[in-house]
Amino acid sequence: MSGLSRFALALVIIGALNWGLIGFFQFDLVASLFGGQDAFLSRVVYGLVGLSALVCLGLLFKRDEETDTVSERRRVGNPNLGTEFGQEPDFEKKRDAESKKKNRRM
Template identity: 55%
Template sequence: MNALERIALVLVIIGAINWGLIGLLEFDLVATIFGGGSQAGVFARIIYALVGISGLVSLSILFKPNHEVEENHHYQPQS
């Protein structure tokens, strides 16, 4: 997994936590941190956009073959 994929995954996790908070507690952490007002709302929208783009980048992780798993699948440990 390269650096871009790791950053995207972290942002997707942040987005998932934020949506969990919205669903369970009706609390939007991103809007609270970055504000919901006129100028501060721009920063929250940037974060939302980055999380969305990260979700698209993470799709490549989902469909990427995992060579380590494939190689270890054929490995038979000796008793």
């Protein structure tokens, strides 16, 4: 996600929180901070939130890079399903070899 997209998303979240305050408590935080709804700075903030919503609308329809890389993987025709633990070692041969070594030493 680019820096512009992150900034736009942050402004949209601020705008959504402001709308939540208006809906639940009838309190417009932006208007109270910047001198009412008709104040120049309030109108700038409202305008930036609106433009940010347009940028985030583009993010809504953007393909997700993470899921795209997963779906573009090539399938292997004959995968090797063996693992390093696929064959059990023959412990009897090991014991026989060790006992022969001990017998030779004696």
